[in-house]
Amino acid sequence: MIYETEALILNRYPYGDTSIICNLFTRDYGRLSVISKGARKLKNINSAILRPLQFIDLNYYYRPKRNIQLLKEATINKHFFQTHNSYKKIVSSYQVIDIMNQICKIENPNEIIFRLVKRIMKKINLCENDKIILYKIFFKLQLFKYIGYQPMIESCEICNNKLENVLFDWGIGQLICTKCKTKNSNINFSSKHLKIIKYFSNTHIDNIDQLDVKDEKYLHEIDKYLLYFLSFHIINVKYLKSINFQI
Numbered sequence: 001m002i003y004e005t006e007a008l009i010l011n012r013y014p015y016g017d018t019s020i021i022c023n024l025f026t027r028d029y030g031r032l033s034v035i036s037k038g039a040r041k042l043k044n045i046n047s048a049i050l051r052p053l054q055f056i057d058l059n060y061y062y063r064p065k066r067n068i069q070l071l072k073e074a075t076i077n078k079h080f081f082q083t084h085n086s087y088k089k090i091v092s093s094y095q096v097i098d099i100m101n102q103i104c105k106i107e108n109p110n111e112i113i114f115r116l117v118k119r120i121m122k123k124i125n126l127c128e129n130d131k132i133i134l135y136k137i138f139f140k141l142q143l144f145k146y147i148g149y150q151p152m153i154e155s156c157e158i159c160n161n162k163l164e165n166v167l168f169d170w171g172i173g174q175l176i177c178t179k180c181k182t183k184n185s186n187i188n189f190s191s192k193h194l195k196i197i198k199y200f201s202n203t204h205i206d207n208i209d210q211l212d213v214k215d216e217k218y219l220h221e222i223d224k225y226l227l228y229f230l231s232f233h234i235i236n237v238k239y240l241k242s243i244n245f246q247i
């Protein structure tokens, strides 16, 4: 049976003398591995099409008991020309697919998350370099929402008092107030950080770039906190290769 779907290429590796195996995050079937036979032969265009970060339209021969499905045809669905010309954009986009590569193993992906990933990659592709951080934050907050791990930013996880000046606690993986500080607490947040996180949670992706933050430091601290949160609750960020690249 031939199946058809749209997919984001997470990674690829050579197989045998001439083939390529790709891990994909697909719109309709979640994680999927396909083999493209002969893709590394000269004149085979699949070698250029099947690259990480690429969104493709895909046809494959589906067999229920096969772990790796056989690719019939792939065409590029969306080009990210600007991304490929910017080191900062490539690394940021890789962080998105890195996270998806880890999450797809333990979560049932769905179409909403697929659309989120695609939108984020489109935004990163077209935005100014100093706006990339906005989409990295937006992506993580939305993803947490969709998979049911939203960070608590209103009240202290320990005493339940309203949060103003806060710390991230490594022991419980949540924000706490300064009075409840433990030896596991780090990252000092002010009420300004919390205000910015709230803005992200209540703003449409198309309006995120209107956020006026004079001091970029806040955004980088928030992004770091979201990585801590991701690491505590969902996946260990040490598995994310893109984290090692400084941007």
Ligand SMILES: [Zn+2]
Pocket: 156, 157, 158, 159, 160, 161, 176, 177, 178, 179, 180
């Ligand atoms: Zn407290």
